[in-house]
Amino acid sequence: MAVVGIDFGNLYSKIALTRRGGVDVVANETSNRQTPSVVSFDGKERAIGEPAMNLFVRNSKNTISQIKRLIGRKFKEDDVQNDIKKGYFPFNVVEMEDGGVGVTAFYNGEQVTFSIVQILAMIFQKLKLTAEMEAKTKVADVVVSVPSFFTVDQRRAILEAGEIAGMRFNRLLNETTAIALNHGFYKTDFSETEPTYVAFVDVGHAHTQASIVQFNKDKLTVLAHSWDRNTGARDLDEALAEHFAAEFKEKNHIDIYANKKAILRLRQAIEKVRKVLSANPETSLNVECIMDDVDVRAMVSRAQME
Numbered sequence: 630m631a632v633v634g635i636d637f638g639n640l641y642s643k644i645a646l647t648r649r650g651g652v653d654v655v656a657n658e659t660s661n662r663q664t665p666s667v668v669s670f671d672g673k674e675r676a677i678g679e680p681a682m683n684l685f686v687r688n689s690k691n692t693i694s695q696i697k698r699l700i701g702r703k704f705k706e707d708d709v710q711n712d713i714k715k716g717y718f719p720f721n722v723v724e725m726e727d728g729g730v731g732v733t734a735f736y737n738g739e740q741v742t743f744s745i746v747q748i749l750a751m752i753f754q755k756l757k758l759t760a761e762m763e764a765k766t767k768v769a770d771v772v773v774s775v776p777s778f779f780t781v782d783q784r785r786a787i788l789e790a791g792e793i794a795g796m797r798f799n800r801l802l803n804e805t806t807a808i809a810l811n812h813g814f815y816k817t818d819f820s821e822t823e824p825t826y827v828a829f830v831d832v833g834h835a836h837t838q839a840s841i842v843q844f845n846k847d848k849l850t851v852l853a854h855s856w857d858r859n860t861g862a863r864d865l866d867e868a869l870a871e872h873f874a875a876e877f878k879e880k881n882h883i884d885i886y887a888n889k890k891a892i893l894r895l896r897q898a899i900e901k902v903r904k905v906l907s908a909n910p911e912t913s914l915n916v917e918c919i920m921d922d923v924d925v926r927a928m929v930s931r932a933q934m935e
């Protein structure tokens with residue numbers, strides 16, 4: 630029986646195995662150590678993770694993503710309504726009977742409503758399978774990290790999804806604590822007498838968290854933590870999307886924001902560009918057939934993005 634840790638992300642989830650005295654993040658079927666937190670319903674098929682991400686544009690209405698924003702929430706909450714208004718969900722988000730959040734998708738010839746817990750359970754099942762293939766044994770005990778600001782309802786919904794996925798969730802660990810633990814685990818040169826103070830900043834897809842942690846030789850204490858629930862890398866992406874949309878309007882005479890699939894294509898390309906810019910001062914953004922058979926291309930520099 631293997632013990633695993635899950636980092637459930639708004640964009641990507643990761644699963645790690647404890648073994649050989651260390652922690653190994655497990656690679657999925659496409660050798661990636663992170664799996665898109667995405668489920669796509671395509672005809673009679675249900676795709677989860679990488680194959681679902683491949684359907685993100687073609688089957689956008691039936692491809693469910695960003696469920697960390699929706700898990701354990703009420704449909705009428707401001708955060709949920711604002712995300713819907715901003716157009717972050719290309720799929721249909723609905724209110725469930727209990728006031729919670731659901732999504733609809735065309736599956737098996739009919740329109741089906743799924744609760745967010747059900748969707749998350751599918752993602753957990755997929756991660757479990759990935760870990761079991763690697764460990765060649767059943768997954769037993771699981772620790773899942775969640776944002777420190779998650780409410781009791783959000784935490785409860787995650788436990789419920791774990792139960793449906795057939796996993797025994799030992800505990801939910803705050804992401805800020807998980808990051809600090811990881812730091813302390815691999816760093817062995819803390820002073821015997823003096824405490825070491827470290828600040829951690831985690832810019833996630835849709836939120837940002839920061840913490841100050843005190844490390845002593847055999848102990849860590851989270852002294853303070855803070856967060857912004859609604860600001861993350863996707864806001865950078867959106868600012869870049871607006872910038873490029875304006876550029877392409879002038880240069881290519883197309884209105885990206887008038888075409889839902891074009892926005893999705895642009896957002897995907899921007900995420901790649903942003904990652905390239907972390908390691909390079911400049912790169913180019915290219916999208917073939919973004920809309921109306923038009924190919925677009927633009928240069929972008931790190932200085933420009935900043």
Ligand SMILES: Nc1ncnc2c1ncn2[C@@H]1O[C@H](COP(=O)(O)OP(=O)(O)OP(=O)(O)O)[C@@H](O)[C@H]1O
Binds near residue numbers: 642697833862
């Ligand atoms: N090397 C990189 N350079 C720039 N941005 C990156 C890099 N790697 C990841 N990102 C971006 O950082 C953001 C957060 O990535 P992460 O994998 O933590 O997302 P997540 O865990 O799914 O989100 P969250 O933590 O908000 O739930 C994403 O928008 C991702 O595109």
Ligand SMILES: [Mg+2]
Binds near residue numbers: 638639833834
């Ligand atoms: Mg994350």
